[in-house]
Amino acid sequence: MAKDGSQGMSALLEPIALANRSTITLAEDIRADNETLSPVRHNDVMPAIIRAEKFCLYYGVKAGVKDINMDIFPQSVTAIIGPSGCGKSTFLRSINRMNDLIPNVRSEGTLYVNGVNVYDGRINLVNLRQQVGMVFQKPNPFPKSIYDNVAYGPRLQGIRGGRLDDMVETCLKDAAIWEEVKDLLGKSALALSGGQQQRLCIARALATRPKVLLMDEPCSALDPIATSKIEELIVGLKNAYTIVIVTHNMQQAARISDCTAFFCMGELIEYDATNIIFTKPSRKQTEDYVTGRFS
């Protein structure tokens, strides 16, 4: 059963697998010389843009994630998969410190973004969140106009006038929604469909000129057509941004990501090139999960 499943998956993933094969080495090679799980050999490529070292996050006494060692590389899509409550969203929200809003949160270990530990007391949260943007599970546009939604971040940075108009247009274009809304910029964002709202939220996140985009199950509230639009968009954005995406949809992870991390019970079980996770995972737990035999 398991074998059949993974072989089926491998056939499905063939194009992606081919595309990735040249740049990626097996995880086992790396584990020998570096504790941090990484699908890419360090001396081959650029340094990691996000690096977790023994990172733990506790809600009160309960651990949300524990002992995460993980490198995320620039200009790629990294998917985080795993069962509900496994800590994948917690880890994602740790990267831009969104968990700060929850009372009694405590972290251990380090989480570097571009070489800086974001849990350093001296961190500038405004600059961190501007450069590590976030798209949420449920489309959450402000009850303002489409224009004001995208302009929200830039206005906070003091951008006004013609430059702001240009930025709004660029971001809406980058989020592949400009053609649909260019005549309705003054209309309320709440009048858009769910899929449009989510692309608007992506445009809003892009407007703060981030380097990293964190996406927390961005398609889970959308229909398949809207989902495929967002997926196309994500793949297109990969060239300019580093994207980390949490998803429950394993086909989605397989379709759009370069690397995939499998979380379970707050721990990082396996992290590797996406085609390897889905075809030749080295851990039994991962194989059970990706083939649907997880219990």
Add this chain to the structure above:
Amino acid sequence: MITQSANLLRTAAKFDRPLLLTPAQDWSGWLLGKTGRALLMIITGTSVLAVLLIFVFIVREAWPFVQAHGLGEALSSTSWYPTRDPAQFGMLALVFGSVQVTFGALLLAVPAGILIAAVLSDIVPFRVRQAVKPIIEVLAAIPSVAYGFFAVAVLAPLMQEHLHLSTGTNALNSAAILAIMAVPTIVSVAEDSLSAVGRELREASYACGATRAETLLKVVIPAAHNGIIAAIVLGTMRAIGETMAVWMASGNAAQIPSPWWDLTQSVRTMTATIAGELGETPVGSMHRHSLFAVGLILLVVSLAMNLFTEYLLHRAKRTSGVHA
């Protein structure tokens, strides 16, 4: 094929409870529905009718005064001497007193109320909010005569002593006590609407690099504006309709202070005039009818304010989220 599906229709499964109503069930159900509906209509109609009848009653009692003197004349004079001969029924000072005290109270209560609501909903930890909010709401349940007593016994001497005023019972005192009475209402309603703004919107704002203050001012308060306007309306209604506390605290002088914005002089409100004088007027006297005319003005002013805020709410709803 056809016979098969017909069979399926007839005997697809054994339903052990009948799917059709018996005639008795059908009839009693119809009767129950009708009587229930009629009962609810009667209850609703009674309450609507009661309000209408109060309005009719006030108009009827005020009518002799309106016929004899006219509201225009009454509203253009400040001389309220209903027991003199000839009697003078200038109500402008009373209307002004009500408006001045109410706006004075709102000037204090609205910023304070919204600020406290914002602090409770977005700044302090959840547990503090859970403890503080009920305490503030209890303030709304204190009888107004107790507030009036506080105004006369505590605020008045304080004002005389520290502000060197000739009298401690004045418009400022009334406005202050009314503000204290209106704040719990404003806080409670405004806090509910601020808390009702979802965590999603707050997170979206923080994720754009907004600070707590920016999130509160640019996202949370605009998103909750309906509830905040409702809070202000309720606070205003509480202030304009309040009788006992302002009666005790205002000094009861039917005059327009000079200059008119001077809050440190004694005033008298419409509500206090009605409460104070109605018991001493013979039935059928012009004085009594004039007091009903004051009541009519009060009713119309409250109604107008209600409609105005309805209009504001409507406009806010229509334009919310539209780029100016």
